[in-house]
Amino acid sequence: MTDNFERYYxxxxxxxxxxxxxFILALSLAGVFYILMFYIFDAPTEKNLRRExxxxxxxxxxxxxxxxxxxxxxxxxxxxxxxxxxxxxxxxPIGKGQRLAGLDNEKRYRPxxxxxxxxxxxxxxxxxxxxxRQLYAQSISFDELRSYAGREKDKLAxxxxxxxxxxxxxxxxxxxxxxxxxxxxxxxxxEGLDFAADTGTPVYATAxxxxxxxxxxxxxxxxxxxxxxxxYMTRYAHLSEILVQEGQAVKRGELIGRVGSTGKSTGxxxxxxxRFKGEPQNPVNxxxxxxxxxxxxxxxxxxxxxxxxxx
Numbered sequence: 001m002t003d004n005f006e007r008y009y010x011x012x013x014x015x016x017x018x019x020x021x022x023f024i025l026a027l028s029l030a031g032v033f034y035i036l037m038f039y040i041f042d043a044p045t046e047k048n049l050r051r052e053x054x055x056x057x058x059x060x061x062x063x064x065x066x067x068x069x070x071x072x073x074x075x076x077x078x079x080x081x082x083x084x085x086x087x088x089x090x091x092x093p094i095g096k097g098q099r100l101a102g103l104d105n106e107k108r109y110r111p112x113x114x115x116x117x118x119x120x121x122x123x124x125x126x127x128x129x130x131x132x133r134q135l136y137a138q139s140i141s142f143d144e145l146r147s148y149a150g151r152e153k154d155k156l157a158x159x160x161x162x163x164x165x166x167x168x169x170x171x172x173x174x175x176x177x178x179x180x181x182x183x184x185x186x187x188x189x190x191e192g193l194d195f196a197a198d199t200g201t202p203v204y205a206t207a208x209x210x211x212x213x214x215x216x217x218x219x220x221x222x223x224x225x226x227x228x229x230x231x232y233m234t235r236y237a238h239l240s241e242i243l244v245q246e247g248q249a250v251k252r253g254e255l256i257g258r259v260g261s262t263g264k265s266t267g268x269x270x271x272x273x274x275r276f277k278g279e280p281q282n283p284v285n286x287x288x289x290x291x292x293x294x295x296x297x298x299x300x301x302x303x304x305x306x307x308x309x310x311x
Contacts (some may be wrong), residue, residue: 051087053197060120067128074135078094081142082094083303097137136286158208159228160234163287165272169201172272172299174193177304181188192274193284194272197259198259199240199258199261201259201268205251208249209228209234210249211226212246214246218264221234222242234248235272236270239259239262240261241257243255243256259268
């Protein structure tokens with residue numbers, strides 16, 4: 001044994017193990033730091049990204065709800081187009097294939113599966129494509145209807161399409177459908193609309209035609225019935241005065257009588273009916289010529305809510 005200092009040289013294996021321990025310790029510390037920074041203490045950038053993602057998700061949800069609402073409105077328009085406008089003009093309805101053409105290509109949505117919130121984004125995109133296609137098909141349909149109406153001006157002139165009484169001069173008393181009879185208390189089908197108005201309020205023909213009835217008709221009281229051709233007929237009941245004669249030709253908007261309370265009636269009003277091939281129709285479907293969209297929506301709501309039958 002001597003007092004001389006001898007330098008120690010660790011083996012390669014020892015040095016490798018030492019470096020490995022340092023690497024593992026550094027990696028562990030880095031993992032802890034990552035967890036603290038990104039899961040417990042968000043970095044400013046991470047916070048902004050999370051907030052933006054939440055805002056985008058919320059906006060997607062709002063857009064999707066609005067899109068679904070628009071599709072419901074579009075469905076109502078299509079139903080009216082197929083089951084009223086085209087029936088009225090005696091045209092064939094548009095087939096489902098025409099309205100949905102080109103929407104069966106699933107390949108266009110596959111790239112969306114890789115995005116975050118893929119289900120929400122895909123559903124929104126599908127709805128946008130559906131609305132876009134249906135709007136296009138509906139615009140084509142309206143163009144066809146306009147073209148057909150231009151060729152069929154005589155038919156259009158003979159289809160009831162305006163109010164029989166000035167909008168400012170009545171209150172909607174009863175709508176179309178099952179209502180309770182005001183005198184007998186029983187429930188029966190009300191085949192027209194009741195317009196409550198002052199006695200003497202003018203009543204107008206709603207389309208060109210020929211007067212078939214201008215006389216007193218039991219429960220209808222003083223009544224005018226006009227045959228318009230093309231399988232349409234209108235009835236105006238409980239009049240105080242009849243201002244036309246049987247066999248007389250009348251034009252849309254021509255004065256034919258005045259509001260009264262004759263026949264089976266609980267007060268002055270006009271009972272108005274539209275019939276096609278002898279079957280009663282809901283008159284609110286026939287006010288497409290002289291009303292704004294807001295006025296039309298107001299009349300529909302009033303007719304649905306009104307339940308005070310006056311005859």
